[in-house]
Amino acid sequence: MKIGFIGVGNMAKAIIEGLMSKGVEAKNIFIHSAHKSNYEVYSQETGVSACESNSEVIEKSDVVFLAVKPIIVEKVLKEVKDSVLTHDPVLVSVVTGVSVAELEDILGSKDVKIVRTMPNVNVEIGEGMTALHKNDNVSDEDYQLVKELFEKIGKVADIEEKDFSTFVALAGSSPAFVYFFIDSLARSGVKYGLNKQKATQIAAQAVLGSALKVLKSDKTPWELVDDVSSPGGTTVAGLLAMEEAGFMTSIVKGVDATISKDKG
Structure with a gap:
């Protein structure tokens, strides 16, 4: 499985390092962020593949983690909209406070495969607690793959989307x-x-x-x-x-x- 990350902040790094500690190979991880010096240095430090654009991350990945700040999520998704609709990856959002419906609206499609998640920082040491909620386009098989990624780095809980704010506080x-x-x-x-x-x-x-x-x-x-x-x-x-x-x-x-x- 090829795994991409749009955004390489603290949470993305925690997930990446947690996955690598559990055997996911660096060559199968693709990253890009707005700060070139940041993601290039991180690529050199970890061996993960640095991409020249967010669209390139999508084109090379089966599962794409959207790990950007809420304030720029609309800008980023509009930029990669065509790539998402063309390559049809499973989009795994770790963006706080942005619903599946809002992501679909930004992308202008109800057909995209989206899993909304909320991991906590302890994924970095394999002891995370992550909430998951999928839209109807995500097959049981794809959802299981996403769950297994997070189960490598902690425990998971399937919850209703209305309960995400409570989960944010508790975990x-x-x-x-x-x-x-x-x-x-x-x-x-x-x-x-x-x-x-x-x-x-x-x-x-x-x-x-x-x-x-x-x-x-x-x-x-x-x-x-x-x-x-x-x-x-x-x-x-x-x-x-x-x-x-x-x-x-x-x-x-x-x-x-x-x-x-x-x-x-």
Whole structure:
């Protein structure tokens, strides 16, 4: 399979590097972006093929990732419209906040094959979480191929398009929330004498182990909270102090704000 990327920003690079780490050969990946120095240097660093235009990417690829900023997606798609309609690749959009219907309207066709996706940055290390939604033109076979690409670099969830904004908050933006939480834990350790590096390693491993426990357990997260909370103990004291400070409310408000921003 030949895989193309229109746009070579952070998310595209995360996907590319995740795929290559799972055995996708660099020679089968084609890239182009508006910044020539950026994509040429990236091509030299990774061995992926640099193309002279977005249309060339489409002509050489079976699956094309559209990985540009929302503000320029219309300009880019109008530029490659003829190539898309002629070569008929599966167009995989990772553009935030742009629906399948909007992409079809820009291309002026309801016959294009589009899979809307929302990966998170952890695809780079093979631990991503990606939402997928296809239009009716994508065959089950083609959809499975796209799913398998993302399954190489994490987990996937088939969701309704109306739920993408919620997914953005729960999986797309949440890595930053978790990094913030880990850093806050680490800084608390520094307050009591640990150096920052050691405190960060301790906090990150604790979060990693806790996440794996949730995924492997039949219990709900709250039941797991109860499991480690002895009556009158230190953990209960910490939980009560965090809730008094508005811990859960702050998380919900963060999700609310993320969804609101995504919906515009």
